[in-house]
Amino acid sequence: xxxxxxxxxxxxxxxxxxxxxxxxxxxxxxxxxxxxxxxxxxxxxxxxxxxxxxxxxxxxxxxxxxxxxxxxxxxxxxxxxxxxxxxxxxxxxxxxxxxxxxxxxxxxxxxxxxxxx
Numbered sequence: 001x002x003x004x005x006x007x008x009x010x011x012x013x014x015x016x017x018x019x020x021x022x023x024x025x026x027x028x029x030x031x032x033x034x035x036x037x038x039x040x041x042x043x044x045x046x047x048x049x050x051x052x053x054x055x056x057x058x059x060x061x062x063x064x065x066x067x068x069x070x071x072x073x074x075x076x077x078x079x080x081x082x083x084x085x086x087x088x089x090x091x092x093x094x095x096x097x098x099x100x101x102x103x104x105x106x107x108x109x110x111x112x113x114x115x116x117x
Contacts, residue, residue: 062114073102 040047080087080095087094109115 059114059117066109066114070102070106073099 076098077095080091084091
């Protein structure tokens with residue numbers, strides 16, 4: 001039974017050895033120069049206008065979490081679409097239920113004003 005996992009263990013070992021070797025080579029060969037400009041925060045090639053420690057609005061995080069939540073919908077819809085003919089009516093009804101729950105959540109979030117800036 002453990003022989004089934006041999007391939008995965010070999011790939012994991014090769015990945016760990018390769019990552020360790022690359023990090024070790026970087027530490028041995030890489031440059032170690034440090035100067036003031038290098039230590040400044042970098043924003044698209046421009047000097048920062050405001051402090052990088054400035055707090056973001058809570059709405060930014062709410063919109064980001066909602067984007068991730070509703071983006072998961074696409075992850076579940078792709079395999080459903082690929083197997084649409086094999087799943088038949090059962091798969092169709094299940095996906096309608098899934099989309100209805102997500103649409104209800106979207107309507108709730110929209111009515112609460114979480115998508116307003």
